Amino acid sequence: MGLIVKNVNKNFGAKKVVDDISFQIDKPGVYGLLGTNGAGKTTTIRMILGILKKDSGEITWNGKEVQRKHVNFGYLPEERGVYPKTKIHDQLMYLARLKGMEKEKAEESLQYWAKKLEVDQYLQMTPEKLSKGNQQKVQFVTAILHNPELLVLDEPFSGLDPVNTELLKNVIIELIKKGTYIIMSSHQMYSIEEFASDILILNRGKTVLQGNLKEIKEQYAANKLSLSTNENVDEIIQKAGLTIYHSKDNDYTINLSNEEDGYRLFDLLSKNHVKVDKFEIMKPSLHDIFIEKVGENE
Amino acid sequence: MKDLWIVASYTFKDMFKKKTFLISNLIILLIIIIGFNIPNILSAFNTDEGGDTEATTSKELIVDPQNVFEGNLETLNTMDTGYEFVIENEEVSFEEIKERITSGEIEDAIVISKEGEQIKIQYIVEDMTMMDGVPESLQDTFTEIYRTMQLSKLNLSQEELASLNPNFTFELQQTEEQEVRGNVLVIMLLSIVLFYSIYFCAYQVSTSITTEKTSKIMETLVTSTKPRTIVLGKTIGIGVVGLIQVAVIVAVALICAKFCLPEGMLESVLDVSQITPTLGIFTVVYFILGYTTYALLYALTGSTVSKPEDVQTANGPVAIVAVIGFYLSYFTMMNPNSDLNVFASIFPFSSPFCMPFRIMMGIATPMQLVLSIVVLLVTILIVANVSIKIYSNAILNYGSRVSLKDMIRMYRNKDDNNS
Numbered sequence: 001m002g003l004i005v006k007n008v009n010k011n012f013g014a015k016k017v018v019d020d021i022s023f024q025i026d027k028p029g030v031y032g033l034l035g036t037n038g039a040g041k042t043t044t045i046r047m048i049l050g051i052l053k054k055d056s057g058e059i060t061w062n063g064k065e066v067q068r069k070h071v072n073f074g075y076l077p078e079e080r081g082v083y084p085k086t087k088i089h090d091q092l093m094y095l096a097r098l099k100g101m102e103k104e105k106a107e108e109s110l111q112y113w114a115k116k117l118e119v120d121q122y123l124q125m126t127p128e129k130l131s132k133g134n135q136q137k138v139q140f141v142t143a144i145l146h147n148p149e150l151l152v153l154d155e156p157f158s159g160l161d162p163v164n165t166e167l168l169k170n171v172i173i174e175l176i177k178k179g180t181y182i183i184m185s186s187h188q189m190y191s192i193e194e195f196a197s198d199i200l201i202l203n204r205g206k207t208v209l210q211g212n213l214k215e216i217k218e219q220y221a222a223n224k225l226s227l228s229t230n231e232n233v234d235e236i237i238q239k240a241g242l243t244i245y246h247s248k249d250n251d252y253t254i255n256l257s258n259e260e261d262g263y264r265l266f267d268l269l270s271k272n273h274v275k276v277d278k279f280e281i282m283k284p285s286l287h288d289i290f291i292e293k294v295g296e297n298e
Numbered sequence: 299m300k301d302l303w304i305v306a307s308y309t310f311k312d313m314f315k316k317k318t319f320l321i322s323n324l325i326i327l328l329i330i331i332i333g334f335n336i337p338n339i340l341s342a343f344n345t346d347e348g349g350d351t352e353a354t355t356s357k358e359l360i361v362d363p364q365n366v367f368e369g370n371l372e373t374l375n376t377m378d379t380g381y382e383f384v385i386e387n388e389e390v391s392f393e394e395i396k397e398r399i400t401s402g403e404i405e406d407a408i409v410i411s412k413e414g415e416q417i418k419i420q421y422i423v424e425d426m427t428m429m430d431g432v433p434e435s436l437q438d439t440f441t442e443i444y445r446t447m448q449l450s451k452l453n454l455s456q457e458e459l460a461s462l463n464p465n466f467t468f469e470l471q472q473t474e475e476q477e478v479r480g481n482v483l484v485i486m487l488l489s490i491v492l493f494y495s496i497y498f499c500a501y502q503v504s505t506s507i508t509t510e511k512t513s514k515i516m517e518t519l520v521t522s523t524k525p526r527t528i529v530l531g532k533t534i535g536i537g538v539v540g541l542i543q544v545a546v547i548v549a550v551a552l553i554c555a556k557f558c559l560p561e562g563m564l565e566s567v568l569d570v571s572q573i574t575p576t577l578g579i580f581t582v583v584y585f586i587l588g589y590t591t592y593a594l595l596y597a598l599t600g601s602t603v604s605k606p607e608d609v610q611t612a613n614g615p616v617a618i619v620a621v622i623g624f625y626l627s628y629f630t631m632m633n634p635n636s637d638l639n640v641f642a643s644i645f646p647f648s649s650p651f652c653m654p655f656r657i658m659m660g661i662a663t664p665m666q667l668v669l670s671i672v673v674l675l676v677t678i679l680i681v682a683n684v685s686i687k688i689y690s691n692a693i694l695n696y697g698s699r700v701s702l703k704d705m706i707r708m709y710r711n712k713d714d715n716n717s
Contacts, residue, residue: 049521051694075521081514086312094308098301098522142518 001062002026002181003048003150008057010043010205017043019205021057025181025198030172032196032213033185034286036294040205041185042078045152048183049075061150072099074148078155078185080136082127088138089123092145099146109145116171117141133164140168144175151175152183157191169194189287199286201293208293213286220284225254225262228278229269236272240265256281301523305531306538309506313539323543327550334554357382359398359407363389366412370447374439381405392422399424408436417444485631485655488581491544493624493651496585499540500592500620501613503532504600507689508609511601516693525690530682533593540589541582581654587674588650591681592620598685601692602705619647627652634659644670646677684709 003025010018018040025031035041046052048059050066061071083091089110096106114120117137127135136159143151156172157165172195175182186192192199193213200210209216225242227233228251237244237254242261246253256262262281269276284292313319332339358381360371365387374383384404395407399422409420419440421432449459507529510516519528599612626648630639634656643652643662649670656662691708 046694051517051520073521075518077514077517079514079517081516081518083509083515084513085316090308090311094304095518095522097304098519139518 001060003066003183004058004060005044005048006058006060008044008047008059009055010040010047010052011055017205018047018054021200021202021205021207023198023200023207023210025183028179028181029176029197030182030184030192030195032192032199033183033202034187034189034192034199034290035185035202038204039202041202042154044202045075045154045183045185049073049152071150072146072148073150073152074143074146075151076140076143076153076156078158080132080139080159082135082138082142084128085126087124087126088119088130091127092123092138092141095142096145101146106145109147110141113141113145113171116174117167133160136160137164137168140171144171147178148180150181150183152185154185155187156184157186157188165191189285189290193286201290203294209289216289217283217286220289221257222259222262222281223256223284223288224282225252225256225265226278226280226282227252227254227265227276230275230277233269233272233274236268236274237265240268251278301527302531302534305523305528306534309532309535310538313502313536323546326547330547330551331554331558334551334558337560338558356380356405357384357403359383359390359395359404360385360410361390361395361407362387362410364410364412366410366417367443368447370443373443377439395422408440485658486628488658489624489628489631489651489655491547492581492585492588492654493620495540495544496588496592496650497617497620497624499536499543499589500596502536502540503593504596504609504613504616506532506536507597507600507693508603508606511604511693512606520690520693525693526686529594529597529686529689533590533597537586537589537593541585544585577654577658580657583671584650584654584674587671587678590678591646591650591674592616594678594681594685595619598681598688598705601689623648624651627655631655634661640666644673646674649674 005024006022008018008021009016021040021044023031033041033044043052047054048066059066064070082088092110092114093103093106096110097103101109110123111120114123117140119134119137119141122130122134122138127138130138140156143153153172156168160168169191172182176195182195184192184196196213198211199213199216201208224245230250232250233252234244234247237252240261242265243255244252245255254262254265259281262279266276266279360374360383362371362385371383371385374381374385390407390409395404395409398404399406406421406423409422411418411420419432421436423429449462454462510519510528595616596613599616600609603609603612623642623645626638626645627642628651630636630642631652633639639652639656642648643656643666653662653667653670657667688705688708692705
């Protein structure tokens, strides 16, 4: 059954911030919630978690209205926060206890996830002495240490270095394997693209695109060509009637209107004995789709 | 309910782990211990160099060259004045007196002279900055010695002499039926202790909530438990800390009073018999009720700010209410039978500071007591309802400080189901 969000609306005064949103997450995995700043993502998340009340519509988890007693959820808010002057171990234990865990279980889980996220050596320290990245990892532990069924991650990778991003990704993969339902909101399209099978794009509170990411992408024709050569081929590209989107050190990204244009260019390169290191005809990325969809509605 | 105790217990432990809390309380205890030991410290300074603890007696010179007192001044040395009087009947110049005072031979001097019927008594001291005249005790003593001397010349019988010293008994009575007992010093002291303990404990609630809001952990917290649980749990946790704090301060003060003060000193200042178990119980009850009222008000103001620097401004109105409540109770206590004092003992923002003392003075009627507690309980319910509703809506507001208009809107907001 999973999570069902049906015709949900929310107004702040006269301003409509969420306009008739509907989606369903019926299997474990990552659901991508995308949108520009102020699109209504955080408000939607807060309504799902019961922090804000919806004006109308229905939000259910396994057929029951979403409430703390019905769903064991975890939340990593966009606004990062920890108690700055309280020992990390003590605050993690406090939040685990509030989530209904017994002391022994909480301790076990706390140690497990702290080690996974490489913050176990900081447990007896106060967060004010840690870097922002480590504070963020501590907060991530608070979101998952009670083994939530539904996990909401609002911008989980922002501010993390590549090493810690990788660490977090591995934890997310582990959670997916455990059967966790995850809603991920992010501006970093590549991370959504990496994890999410289904997405919903919001703009000004309205749904502008939703569905299975693979199916969405299939609806789009190839629109870019990625090309790497051993020499400058600007003239050949112009001869083929194509425009360069971006180029650097003989690495080109070329705009395509159809796949045939790409093959035509490949023939020309062969005739001119150009050594081609990379030739890839690409479907639009989620980034491109997002820009297109949000742009249409601006 | 379980969450409530988890929040309360966490808040309680967190308070005790704060260095500032521990240090400030240690300073208070140290001040109390030093304060009660001041008599011992002063007496230690008065000891002789060789370590002899017996205090030296100051010498006072009396110069009576005309023998105006006809040798009767020796009686001064039989009185328990703490001085040794050196009586000389030769002329002593002002310069010589000055020299003897400066050298420390004498502390001060009294020079007696008579011109016709006029007797002049000069009191010569080293520094008269802190004096506003010749001490009355000194005037009375010399007048009495001279009067006794003159009376003895009249050859009166013992009965006649006795009749000149009437044995008056002065007694104070009132027309009001209720009798007011109580020592103003005790009332003032306890009133101030009660006010500060209630006020500062309640203030901690505001600080604690603002810390959670400014550190942005609030969003994680409200997904873990209900806002109502957070507010009430904090109020309970800090309240218990406050009670322990006051209990420790009072206990240390009592122990110091018993073991550090010279015998009988405390009883001479305070009527200890007025501090009864009943008064203790009611003081604790009013502490809890008063603290809860102010703590919930501070929970409201604490949730309306996003920056630590705004806390004081936001708490201003509550501080004004508390100070008005305190002074209303404090000043009307001088006239405890006035209608205004009765009002102060029932008005919820002043009754915690006022009613314990009406009980102590024995003028609180059972009806007033019940009314006062009921009014406080109703106030707590109303304040809790308003505070929790506004808190639930204001905690996720990270923008500018919440205005009164916003608070009214938040109170009416139907999002209160999350509280």
